[in-house]
Amino acid sequence: MSKVFSAHAVSVDGYISGRTPEGKEEFGRGLGDAPMLFDWYFDGDTPSTVFDGFKLSEPSARFFDALAARDGAVVAGHTTYEHSSRFGGGSPHPTAPLVVLSHGPVPEISEKQTLITTGIEDAISAARAIAGDKDVGLMGGGVITAALAAGLVDEVILHQVPILLGGGRSFFNELPEHIELRLLEAVPAPGVTHLRYEVVR
Helix, strand or coil: CCCEEEEEEEECCCEEEEECCCCCEEECCCCCCCCCCCHHHCCCCEECCCCCCCEECHHHHHHHHHHHCCEEEEEEEHHHHHHCHHHHHCCCCCCCCEEEECCCCCCCCCCCCEEECCCHHHHHHHHHHHHCCCEEEEECHHHHHHHHHCCCCCEEEEEEECCCCCCCEECCCCCCCCCCEEEEEEEEECCEEEEEEEECC
């Protein structure tokens, strides 16, 4: 059976967005002049073989492309969907279709996207059907938290950027109980450390 994993860029203190000097949250930004959490996507000299326009360091490109090649479908929540300009009617991944999980109707869903309103279990089931023998990627703190609480996540991958944001939007929401992780791989790279964990069941 295919695996379910999440992969997110986070600060060392666990935020996926900081705040602008005006106090407004901005996805991927740090505080004030702090670097973007996604600078490592573009600061290298090795083009990604999966995502056009990405130029990473060699160790980041190797790790990132191996991960991206696993994706057969992506599940994102309604908030992530809206904050990402609805992915232009497509998907955040160049070849893996998008499943959007929402509590209600999303009128702007395109025919290239799949809407699920009946919970995380059904969203992941629909994504597995689309992915075939490939894996399912999860996007957004709400989706990953719901999937972890339901026991549906196999791996958690953190692209940890060496900065303490001190505030913003946390990656993980509150979980009903602790979840143990086992480190499988740690890849240091310029501007980021890639950490791959297995969820212990």
